[in-house]
Amino acid sequence: NAGVTQTPKFQVLKTGQSMTLQCAQDMNHEYMSWYRQDPGMGLRLIHYSVGAGITDQGEVPNGYNVSRSTTEDFPLRLLSAAPSQTSVYFCASRPRQGPDTEAFFGQGTRLTVV
Amino acid sequence: DAKTTQPPSMDCAEGRAANLPCNHSTISGNEYVYWYRQIHSQGPQYIIHGLKNNETNEMASLIITEDRKSSTLILPHATLRDTAVYYCIATIYKKTSYDKVIFGPGTSLSVIP
Numbered sequence: 001n002a003g004v005t006q007t008p009k010f011q012v013l014k015t016g017q018s019m020t021l022q023c024a025q026d027m028n029h030e031y032m033s034w035y036r037q038d039p040g041m042g043l044r045l046i047h048y049s050v051g052a053g054i055t056d057q058g059e060v061p062n063g064y065n066v067s068r069s070t071t072e073d074f075p076l077r078l079l080s081a082a083p084s085q086t087s088v089y090f091c092a093s094r095p096r097q098g099p100d101t102e103a104f105f106g107q108g109t110r111l112t113v114v
Numbered sequence: 115d116a117k118t119t120q121p122p123s124m125d126c127a128e129g130r131a132a133n134l135p136c137n138h139s140t141i142s143g144n145e146y147v148y149w150y151r152q153i154h155s156q157g158p159q160y161i162i163h164g165l166k167n168n169e170t171n172e173m174a175s176l177i178i179t180e181d182r183k184s185s186t187l188i189l190p191h192a193t194l195r196d197t198a199v200y201y202c203i204a205t206i207y208k209k210t211s212y213d214k215v216i217f218g219p220g221t222s223l224s225v226i227p
Contacts (some may be wrong), residue, residue, distance in 0.1 A: 005159075018130070040219070041219060042201065042217040042219045042220055043216075043217035044216075044217075045216055058216075059216065088155065090157050090158070092157075092158075092163070093135075099180070101150070102160035102163065103150070103160065104160070105158045105159070106157050107155030107156060107157050107161045108155065108156070108157055110155075
């Protein structure tokens with residue numbers, strides 16, 4: 001059981017470049033989310049999805065796009081990378097709506113924008 | 115989600131119990147208290163959750179006050195591997211609303227040899 005898989009683990013981008021951070025889960029979870037984590041701060045929610053075809057914004061959505069065409073995948077796109085987007089990005093999934101669920105996190109993507 | 119407040123850092127001697135407090139004075143009746151931890155730069159890991167009753171699993175115990183305004187995560191015999199940032203979250207899952215759990219800065223626990 002792979003759980004939540006994020007790729008790549010590390011990435012360096014130049015300002016203005018675009019890229020997609022991949023997130024895949026094999027647990028058939030309905031909920032998926034993207035967070036960013038900056039030094040000394042907790043996790044801040046970027047975008048989230050409650051199922052295929054449904055996405056919404058979190059706390060810090062500017063500069064990021066998402067889509068959810070399948071239950072398994074939830075890619076995060078940076079259209080024009082900026083140094084302020086240097087961060088560690090975590091993807092998470094949750095099994096279902098309901099109180100007794102826990103979130104499963106990927107191991108993160110460390111992104112540096114120069 | 116109710117706002118939670120945690121101390122920024124704590125120390126604990128190895129082998130002793132680590133008691134991590136969390137204040138959630140605005141919690142509503144149907145919000146659960148969840149605890150996660152993040153070791154070094156890894157992805158956060160679920161520890162335990164509860165609604166009203168105290169809970170225990172193989173990792174920890176969760177004590178929730180009777181008025182539910184605060185809770186304590188207890189690691190009964192802390193080891194060096196328990197050094198991590200611990201997050202306390204109060205949240206509800208509704209069928210008619212979207213899930214967007216928000217993490218605060220948490221408590222950085224250092225287990226000292």
